[in-house]
Amino acid sequence: MYIENKRPFISLDLGTSNILAYVSGQGIVYNQPSLMAYDINQNKLVAIGQEAYEMIGKTNDNIRMVTPLVDGVIADLDAAKDLLEHIFDRLKMMNFWKNSVVVLACPSGVTELERDALKMVARDMGADLVVVEEEVKMSAIGAGVNIELPLGHLIIDIGGGTTDIAIISAGDIVLSKSIKVAGNYFNEEILKFVRAEYNIAVGIKTAENVKKNIGSLVKYPNERSMQIYGRDIVSGLPKEATVNSEEIRNVLLGAFGRITDLVIEVMENTPPELAGDILKQGIILCGGGALVRNADKYFHDIFQLPTKIAADPLNCVIEGTKAYEKIILKRIEEGFYKGTQETFLQTLKK
The missing domain is CATH 3.30.420.40 (ATPase, nucleotide binding domain)
Structure with missing residues (x-):
C-alpha cells in the first residue's frame, strides 16, 4: 500500500x-x-x-x-x-x-x-x-485499457496537431510513432480543396465546421450537402458555394491514408507475440479525430481487425x-x- x-x-x-x-x-x-x-x-x-x-x-x-x-x-x-x-x-x-x-x-x-x-x-x-x-x-488508460497486463494493445490517438500510434503492453509503450497529420491538418486540406475547386477563400473555422457536419470516411445513408461562405479569390467579393459529403470524404481519405501508412509501419515492427494479441484485441481509437464519421469502420475495413472508439475520445x-x-x-x-x-x-x- x-x-x-x-x-x-x-x-x-x-x-x-x-x-x-x-x-x-x-x-x-x-x-x-x-x-x-x-x-x-x-x-x-x-x-x-x-x-x-x-x-x-x-x-x-x-x-x-x-x-x-x-x-x-x-x-x-x-x-x-x-x-x-x-x-x-x-x-x-x-x-x-x-x-x-x-x-x-x-x-x-x-x-x-x-x-x-x-x-x-x-x-x-x-x-x-x-x-x-x-x-x-x-489515452490508453483513459480508454479503459489495463496497460499493466502483459497484453498487446494498438492505440491510435488522433489529436489536433499530431496522430500518435502505439503498441502498449506490460505497463509501457513497446513501440510508437507520431505524425503531424491530425485534426488541424484535415481542416487545412478542406480549406485547400474549397479554394482550388470553388475559388473561394474560407476561414479555418468554416473548414472545421464542414469536417464536423458532413465529413466521413465511409459512405453513409442520407448524405447531405452544406452551404459555405467566403471570399471569391478572383473578384474579392463575398461568395457562397455548396460542398457535399463525397467531396469532403475524398479529401479526408487522402489525409487518413497517411495515418494508415504509419499504422502499417508500426505493425510491421511489432513483436510476433504482441501481434497475436492485437489480432484478438483490435484497435482503439482516441482523440477528436476518432469522431470523424465512420472512422472505426474505415480502420476495420482496411486492417480487418476489431476496431472501437473510446467512450469519451476527446x-x-x-x-x-x-x-x-x-x-x-x-x-x-x-x-x-x-x-x-x-x-x-x-x-x-x-
Missing part, C-alpha cells in the same frame, strides 16, 4: 487544439481551446480559450493570435507561462502549484530538450515533481492522467523519481 499524497496533484493535457487541466479533489477545472489573443500596442492579453477562439479571422492588425503549444511543443515559452497562470489565477487556484506533483501529457515525437522545456514551465509555477508522459499512453488523455495519479504516488513512495528529479534539479542550477 502507498501512503496518501499530501501534495496537490495536477495533470495537463497540452493539446494543440485544447488545453485540459485536472486537479486532484477538484476534477477537470479547465477545458478550452489553446488560444490566446494579445493587444500588440499594449502588450496585453485580451482573450483566452473560447473567447480567443471566437475571434479567429475577425481581428484587426492590433490583435495577435497566439497558440503557445504547437504539436505538443512549446512554440512560445512566455505565452505558455501566461496561459497556465491565467487558467489557474482565473480559477483562484494558483496556490495548488506550490510543491505539487504534475503530470504533463505530450505527443510521442517530443524530444528530451522539449520535455525539459515543458518541465521548466511547470517548475516555474511552483511544482515540486514534474513527470512528462506520452499522450497515447494516457477526454481520454486527461482521464488517463487522473487514473495515473495512483501509479505516480506509488512510485514516489518507492523512490522511483528520486534520482531523476535530483538530476533535473542539478541541471536547473547550471
Whole structure:
C-alpha cells in the first residue's frame, strides 16, 4: 500500500487544439481551446480559450493570435507561462502549484530538450515533481485499457496537431510513432480543396465546421450537402458555394491514408507475440479525430481487425492522467523519481 499524497496533484493535457487541466479533489477545472489573443500596442492579453477562439479571422492588425503549444511543443515559452497562470489565477487556484506533483501529457515525437522545456514551465509555477508522459499512453488508460497486463494493445490517438500510434503492453509503450497529420491538418486540406475547386477563400473555422457536419470516411445513408461562405479569390467579393459529403470524404481519405501508412509501419515492427494479441484485441481509437464519421469502420475495413472508439475520445488523455495519479504516488513512495528529479534539479542550477 502507498501512503496518501499530501501534495496537490495536477495533470495537463497540452493539446494543440485544447488545453485540459485536472486537479486532484477538484476534477477537470479547465477545458478550452489553446488560444490566446494579445493587444500588440499594449502588450496585453485580451482573450483566452473560447473567447480567443471566437475571434479567429475577425481581428484587426492590433490583435495577435497566439497558440503557445504547437504539436505538443512549446512554440512560445512566455505565452505558455501566461496561459497556465491565467487558467489557474482565473480559477483562484494558483496556490495548488506550490510543491505539487504534475503530470504533463505530450505527443510521442517530443524530444528530451522539449520535455525539459515543458518541465521548466511547470517548475516555474511552483511544482515540486514534474513527470512528462506520452499522450497515447494516457489515452490508453483513459480508454479503459489495463496497460499493466502483459497484453498487446494498438492505440491510435488522433489529436489536433499530431496522430500518435502505439503498441502498449506490460505497463509501457513497446513501440510508437507520431505524425503531424491530425485534426488541424484535415481542416487545412478542406480549406485547400474549397479554394482550388470553388475559388473561394474560407476561414479555418468554416473548414472545421464542414469536417464536423458532413465529413466521413465511409459512405453513409442520407448524405447531405452544406452551404459555405467566403471570399471569391478572383473578384474579392463575398461568395457562397455548396460542398457535399463525397467531396469532403475524398479529401479526408487522402489525409487518413497517411495515418494508415504509419499504422502499417508500426505493425510491421511489432513483436510476433504482441501481434497475436492485437489480432484478438483490435484497435482503439482516441482523440477528436476518432469522431470523424465512420472512422472505426474505415480502420476495420482496411486492417480487418476489431476496431472501437473510446467512450469519451476527446477526454481520454486527461482521464488517463487522473487514473495515473495512483501509479505516480506509488512510485514516489518507492523512490522511483528520486534520482531523476535530483538530476533535473542539478541541471536547473547550471
